[in-house]
Amino acid sequence: MGAGALFIAVFLACVVEAVEATTIVLAAGTARDWRSAGTGVVAALVVLAAITAALGPAVSALPINALRLFVGALLLIFGLQWLRKAILRASGHKALHDEDAIYREQLAAARSQPGHKTGLVPDLLGFTLSFKGVLLEGLEVVFIALTFGGNAHQIPLAALAAISAVVLVALAGIAIRAPLARVPENTMKFVVGVMLTSFGTFWGAEGAGAHWPKSDAALLFIVPAIAAFALGLVAVLKRVPPAPAGQPAPAVAEVR
Amino acid sequence: MADRIRAFGAFAYDFVIGDDWWVAAGVAAGLAGTYLLAHVLAVAAWWLIPVLIAGLLPVSLWRAVRKS
Numbered sequence: 001m002g003a004g005a006l007f008i009a010v011f012l013a014c015v016v017e018a019v020e021a022t023t024i025v026l027a028a029g030t031a032r033d034w035r036s037a038g039t040g041v042v043a044a045l046v047v048l049a050a051i052t053a054a055l056g057p058a059v060s061a062l063p064i065n066a067l068r069l070f071v072g073a074l075l076l077i078f079g080l081q082w083l084r085k086a087i088l089r090a091s092g093h094k095a096l097h098d099e100d101a102i103y104r105e106q107l108a109a110a111r112s113q114p115g116h117k118t119g120l121v122p123d124l125l126g127f128t129l130s131f132k133g134v135l136l137e138g139l140e141v142v143f144i145a146l147t148f149g150g151n152a153h154q155i156p157l158a159a160l161a162a163i164s165a166v167v168l169v170a171l172a173g174i175a176i177r178a179p180l181a182r183v184p185e186n187t188m189k190f191v192v193g194v195m196l197t198s199f200g201t202f203w204g205a206e207g208a209g210a211h212w213p214k215s216d217a218a219l220l221f222i223v224p225a226i227a228a229f230a231l232g233l234v235a236v237l238k239r240v241p242p243a244p245a246g247q248p249a250p251a252v253a254e255v256r
Numbered sequence: 257m258a259d260r261i262r263a264f265g266a267f268a269y270d271f272v273i274g275d276d277w278w279v280a281a282g283v284a285a286g287l288a289g290t291y292l293l294a295h296v297l298a299v300a301a302w303w304l305i306p307v308l309i310a311g312l313l314p315v316s317l318w319r320a321v322r323k324s
Contacts, residue, residue, distance in 0.1 A: 035313065069287065074272075076283045080309070081274040084316050093321050139271070200283075201305045208287045209294030210301035222306070233317060240321060 005162045005219075006152050009195040012188050013144045015167035017137040019185055020102075022173035024133030027106035030177075032126030039121050040130025041140050052146065059150040065207050072204025078144075079196025083230055086190035092239035120140040139167065146198075151203055168173040194230060198223040276319060282312040 029037035059067065088094035106129075113125050121127040141162050149158025179196035202212065204220055273280045286308035293301035 022276055060283060073283055073287055076305070077272065077274070077280050080279045080283070080316070081276070084276065084279070084313065084320065087313075093324055113323035123297060201309065204283070204287050205290050205302050207304045208301070210290050210304075211294075212302050218302075225306070226309070226310065227258060229313075237317060242324070247319065 003154060005102050005195075006148055006154055007157060009162035009199070010145050011156045011165045011193065013192045013196070014141045014162045015169055015234075016185055016192060017141050018166045018169035021134045021137035022169055023103050024137075025130045026173060027103055028126045028129035028133070031107045033121075033123035036121040036126035036216075037130040041125040041134050043127075044131045044134035044138060047135055048142055053137070055146055056143070056146050056150075056155065056211040058076065059146050060131065062153065065209075067207070068151060068203040071151045071204070072200050072207050074147055075081075075196045075200030076204050077200075078140075079193055079198075079200050081193075083191055083193030083197055083226075085218065087230055087237065088188065088234050088235050089186050090095060092236045092242050093125045093237060093240075116149030133207070137173055150201070151199075190230070194223065194227045198226050201226070258275045277320065279316050282308060286312075288292060 025041055027038050028040065059071075062070065085094065089096050105123065145158040145162040146155070151154035152158075196220065201222055214221075286305050289308075290301045290304045292298055293304060
């Protein structure tokens with residue numbers, strides 16, 4: 001697998017997750033208390049670092065075929081779920097992911113709750129919102145970086161891609177103090193869904209004992225084939241009428 | 257304690273399985289089938305997962321469209 005493809009796949013996936021986490025932290029900080037939200041971010045990063053430190057060596061220690069089977073299965077499941085949502089959004093059967101709308105809903109929800117002060121943080125709800133947001137989105141970042149990196153024996157490169165994405169998004173969030181609505185998140189999710197599904201297909205089948213024609217070069221066919229298939233499904237679903245009036249598409253505030 | 261275990265179970269299910277359990281079940285069945293083809297029948301098995309995706313993704317999408 002090319003180092004460039006690995007970097008791009010992990011970087012894009014991590015940008016998407018980091019944008020979602022940033023929206024939650026911004027809402028928690030604006031509506032509640034910035035110090036509590038910041039403490040929540042730091043606490044979540046410490047937990048994520050501990051999980052990475054525990055899982056990293058475990059992933060690296062697995063025999064290569066078992067690792068490829070395990071990683072392939074996870075990437076296939078994640079990839080197909082991402083692709084499924086991206087196709088539904090692109091074809092109008094699911095509301096587009098709108099960071100501005102999500103931010104407004106998070107803000108309203110955070111403002112409606114009473115405050116609880118603890119010894120460590122001025123506002124417990126602000127801390128909890130921020131902690132949960134960063135931890136849940138961060139877990140996906142950790143899984144993607146570890147599985148891609150471990151399988152390609154390039155964990156440092158995958159970690160660099162993940163850290164670059166998170167730092168870039170965090171700096172942008174701090175700079176504008178507003179949700180990063182201009183990031184083309186729906187398109188990026190489509191691309192990441194294609195990449196995860198493609199690499200999951202390749203590694204999963206190899207881990208189960210299959211041998212691809214042309215070995216690694218098979219990926220040059222698998223990636224465009226899955227992208228073309230997904231675009232074809234978008235075109236087909238666009239012809240299917242969406243939910244009738246009175247039954248709106250699923251709520252826009254869904255974070256995942 | 258039971259509530260926490262239940263909450264963790266719900267989180268783990270949502271994290272790994274997601275919105276449509278057919279996808280996870282299909283992937284598990286496809287990889288098991290690939291293993292059988294490669295190791296038991298000793299025939300070419302690379303084609304099974306792409307064929308599975310070609311069937312599974314439209315079915316999962318159709319289920320989602322019908323639900324909405």
